[in-house]
Amino acid sequence: MRFAYIAAIILALAPNAHAYEIEGRHSYPTASGEVTLHIISTADINVFEPIILAFQQENPSIGIEYISASSTELMKAISEEGAVFDLAISSAMDLQTKLANDGFAQPYSSAATSSLPQWAVWRSLIFAFTQEPAVLVVSEAAFSGLPVPNTREDLISLLRIHPALFSARIGTYDVRISGAGYLFATQDSRNSDSYWRLTEVMGRLNAQLYGGSGDMIRDVASGQLAMAYNVVGSYAASRLQEFPGIRIVQFEDYTNVMLRTALIPTTATHAAESGVMIDFLATLTQRPALTALTSLPPISPRALGENNANRPIRLGPGLLVFLDRLKKKNFLEN
Amino acid sequence: MIRPFAQSSIRRRLAVQLSLIAAILSLAFYLIVRAVAGQAATDTQDNILAASATSIADALYAEQGGVVLELPYSALSMLGSISQDRVFYRVIVDGETLTGYADLPPPEPDFATYAYRGEPVRAVAVRRVISSGGQAVEATVIVAQTRLGLAAISSSISSTAAAVGIGFFLFATALGLLAAQSALAPLNRLAQSVKRRGPHDLRPVKAETPSEMLPLVAALNNFMARLKASLSQSEDFVAEAAHRVRTPLTIVRTQAEVALRRLEKPDDKKAVRAMIRAVDECSRSAGQLLDHAMVAFRTENLLTDKLDLGDLTSEVCSHLTPTAGLKDIIIRHDLPTTPQPFTGDPILLQSALRNILDNAIKYSPADSEISVSFGGDTAYEIAFSDQGRGFGCADASSLKKRYSRGINVGDVVGSGLGLTIAEAVARAHGGKIDIRENKEGIGACVLLILPR
Ligand SMILES: Nc1ncnc2c1ncn2[C@@H]1O[C@H](COP(=O)(O)OP(=O)(O)OP(=O)(O)O)[C@@H](O)[C@H]1O
Numbered sequence: 126m127r128f129a130y131i132a133a134i135i136l137a138l139a140p141n142a143h144a145y146e147i148e149g150r151h152s153y154p155t156a157s158g159e160v161t162l163h164i165i166s167t168a169d170i171n172v173f174e175p176i177i178l179a180f181q182q183e184n185p186s187i188g189i190e191y192i193s194a195s196s197t198e199l200m201k202a203i204s205e206e207g208a209v210f211d212l213a214i215s216s217a218m219d220l221q222t223k224l225a226n227d228g229f230a231q232p233y234s235s236a237a238t239s240s241l242p243q244w245a246v247w248r249s250l251i252f253a254f255t256q257e258p259a260v261l262v263v264s265e266a267a268f269s270g271l272p273v274p275n276t277r278e279d280l281i282s283l284l285r286i287h288p289a290l291f292s293a294r295i296g297t298y299d300v301r302i303s304g305a306g307y308l309f310a311t312q313d314s315r316n317s318d319s320y321w322r323l324t325e326v327m328g329r330l331n332a333q334l335y336g337g338s339g340d341m342i343r344d345v346a347s348g349q350l351a352m353a354y355n356v357v358g359s360y361a362a363s364r365l366q367e368f369p370g371i372r373i374v375q376f377e378d379y380t381n382v383m384l385r386t387a388l389i390p391t392t393a394t395h396a397a398e399s400g401v402m403i404d405f406l407a408t409l410t411q412r413p414a415l416t417a418l419t420s421l422p423p424i425s426p427r428a429l430g431e432n433n434a435n436r437p438i439r440l441g442p443g444l445l446v447f448l449d450r451l452k453k454k455n456f457l458e459n
Numbered sequence: 460m461i462r463p464f465a466q467s468s469i470r471r472r473l474a475v476q477l478s479l480i481a482a483i484l485s486l487a488f489y490l491i492v493r494a495v496a497g498q499a500a501t502d503t504q505d506n507i508l509a510a511s512a513t514s515i516a517d518a519l520y521a522e523q524g525g526v527v528l529e530l531p532y533s534a535l536s537m538l539g540s541i542s543q544d545r546v547f548y549r550v551i552v553d554g555e556t557l558t559g560y561a562d563l564p565p566p567e568p569d570f571a572t573y574a575y576r577g578e579p580v581r582a583v584a585v586r587r588v589i590s591s592g593g594q595a596v597e598a599t600v601i602v603a604q605t606r607l608g609l610a611a612i613s614s615s616i617s618s619t620a621a622a623v624g625i626g627f628f629l630f631a632t633a634l635g636l637l638a639a640q641s642a643l644a645p646l647n648r649l650a651q652s653v654k655r656r657g658p659h660d661l662r663p664v665k666a667e668t669p670s671e672m673l674p675l676v677a678a679l680n681n682f683m684a685r686l687k688a689s690l691s692q693s694e695d696f697v698a699e700a701a702h703r704v705r706t707p708l709t710i711v712r713t714q715a716e717v718a719l720r721r722l723e724k725p726d727d728k729k730a731v732r733a734m735i736r737a738v739d740e741c742s743r744s745a746g747q748l749l750d751h752a753m754v755a756f757r758t759e760n761l762l763t764d765k766l767d768l769g770d771l772t773s774e775v776c777s778h779l780t781p782t783a784g785l786k787d788i789i790i791r792h793d794l795p796t797t798p799q800p801f802t803g804d805p806i807l808l809q810s811a812l813r814n815i816l817d818n819a820i821k822y823s824p825a826d827s828e829i830s831v832s833f834g835g836d837t838a839y840e841i842a843f844s845d846q847g848r849g850f851g852c853a854d855a856s857s858l859k860k861r862y863s864r865g866i867n868v869g870d871v872v873g874s875g876l877g878l879t880i881a882e883a884v885a886r887a888h889g890g891k892i893d894i895r896e897n898k899e900g901i902g903a904c905v906l907l908i909l910p911r
Pocket residue numbers: 743747814818819820822845847848849850858863864865866867868872873874875876877878879903905
């Protein structure tokens with residue numbers, strides 16, 4: 126490691142400095158220390174650190190200040206409080222789309238971004254760099270002797286047949302809290318009718334609601350949960366080693382694929398360096414060693430094509446519908 | 460009046476005018492296509508925006524004394540499906556913003572373009588009246604979209620139109636050049652055919668020409684006919700004059716001879732002899748002039764008779780044998796017995812041969828020999844070798860000029876036209892006269908060379 130870095134986690138910040146809440150702050154300064162790129166991101170630092178280090182190895186003059194926050198706080202920081210960030214990275218595609226649509230992002234284009242598939246870029250404003258399917262995580266112990274469901278219909282009938290087995294043992298996102306959960310849920314509702322029946326069944330079985338995937342996976346591994354529905358696949362995959370008792374199921378009727386995206390806010394002071402970072406992220410496919418470290422699946426139409434049911438969630442104004450005040454209210458009521 | 464193009468080439472003028480027309484047409488094409496495409500793209504966007512706004516309006520319903528909206532996914536996703544444009548919407552019910560972007564201004568009229576959030580947007584408003592709780596409330600749905608996709612479509616159509624326009628212009632210009640070239644081809648042909656003519660060829664132009672050029676060709680032909688007439692008139696005049704002079708001269712000479720015999724005094728005799736000599740010169744000149752005029756006339760419309768050169772030569776030799784006999788000169792002709800076929804004018808050829816042989820006799824001393832022989836493989840070479848004074852170092856080409864005589868002539872009578880006549884005849888038949896020294900050392904050798 127050529128460059129020493131300091132990772133400082135400041136959990137409690139002066140509350141009146143800004144109204145949005147952050148989860149962590151990590152600094153990666155450089156020897157020259159000329160430019161510091163301020164990144165606000167929804168990704169855990171553990172997931173993103175290898176990328177930062179590899180990036181700095183290629184661009185030793187760019188320091189990085191990494192702030193992690195929830196997707197709603199990220200949205201609030203940029204759209205309401207005008208916080209100064211050079212790059213906003215989020216898995217909440219709807220919120221990223223809204224930021225770009227409402228004029229909080231600035232355009233960028235390069236050879237690297239134009240080599241991305243069409244569905245991974247919106248308007249030269251939003252750039253996807255990972256493709257993360259929503260998966261079902263099941264506990265192998267709970268499913269011993271039971272068929273593992275491959276479609277939502279299978280899952281519904283399984284739950285109906287064995288209500289006792291799964292009562293209070295199903296985990297899913299609390300769509301009120303989790304941006305990714307809301308995104309998956311809205312896409313589910315759009316893709317199939319079975320989703321409403323599934324939520325009904327899960328509601329009757331007293332499904333447990335979680336704010337993040339980490340806890341959900343842990344509880345599946347511990348056997349407290351028999352399964353977790355709509356977990357971000359990359360998180361699950363990264364925990365497989367840690368928790369050998371879990372198994373990942375990709376549904377065959379359809380699988381929503383969430384795209385983790387980056388945009389350059391209009392407030393950015395180092396837009397050029399942000400562009401360098403976006404180029405780096407857009408070419409993650411060419412760095413298999415790095416992606417193995419991060420467990421973030423890079424954009425790859427080929428990998429996507431391996432499962433016919435994979436459907437990347439489309440960036441664009443369609444996502445705005447579910448952010449509509451009334452719509453969101455109606456959806457959450459249901 | 461100033462005519463700027465009067466001097467420049469017709470072809471360039473035609474080409475410039477044609478390409479100018481092509482340029483105007485191309486430009487018109489480009490502008491029209493751009494306008495039409497722009498309008499079509501705007502219409503398309505308007506239609507989609509209206510569809511989107513209508514689908515939102517359709518999803519409005521009254522519930523529990525209020526108006527509720529179930530925003531359909533397709534309402535906004537349909538806008539995203541054709542382009543990556545930013546989308547804004549606003550639903551106003553009874554003057555209050557129900558949902559959407561509260562600062563989005565209603566378009567005036569229902570379809571309008573204005574700037575919103577730093578970008579021009581196309582906005583559409585759809586109005587509905589909804590009865591809520593027994594009361595009619597007015598709802599307005601506004602959907603707006605940036606014009607990026609529109610700009611992309613019209614710029615792609617524009618650049619295609621521009622490329623097609625430029626292509627059309629280049630193609631039309633190339634065709635214009637070709638057309639100018641081909642339109643002027645008959646003119647060039649005429650110029651070439653007139654240029655190719657020999658100096659004495661005054662025949663009318665008969666080549667087929669386009670009707671526009673007929674007046675020019677007619678004028679040219681008319682002009683040539685007049686030229687020809689005036690030329691032949693002057694030739695006729697020379698011939699006439701020579702003829703008219705010759706007869707009185709013959710009478711003068713006869714009378715002088717008669718007088719000479721009567722005269723006693725040597726001085727008187729000398730004077731009359733000088734007079735006779737002058738008359739001889741004069742008569743010779745008149746005869747040669749007549750011959751020359753005849754040659755000039757006949758070469759113009761050359762006869763193409765089949766004849767035998769051997770026969771012709773021996774005829775001329777025997778014709779001049781008496782003249783040679785006066786000086787005891789022997790003409791030795793060594794002529795082939797086989798036929799020597801040739802196509803040409805026998806009278807002209809005789810005249811040429813006669814002049815050459817006449818020179819040989821004239822410029823040879825008494826008691827000498829003249830040999831006439833045939834030779835040459837690729838061409839006929841009729842050689843007249845004498846044992847006379849030879850050409851010395853005189854310049855052969857200048858001797859062939861009109862009225863030019865050598866310095867070696869002494870008291871030999873002559874006009875200086877003989878070789879000119881022979882040369883004219885040879886040239887008319889595609890041959891030439893060659894002047895050399897006799898191979899045997901003394902004397903001259905003159906060759907008439909004609910193509911076989
Ligand atoms: N066989 C010859 N031997 C020597 N000189 C010759 C011979 N033939 C021609 N010449 C020279 O060439 C000149 C030109 O000849 P040409 O026949 O044209 O004229 P000419 O004989 O003087 O006059 P005429 O018109 O009466 O024949 C002559 O003046 C003479 O000097």
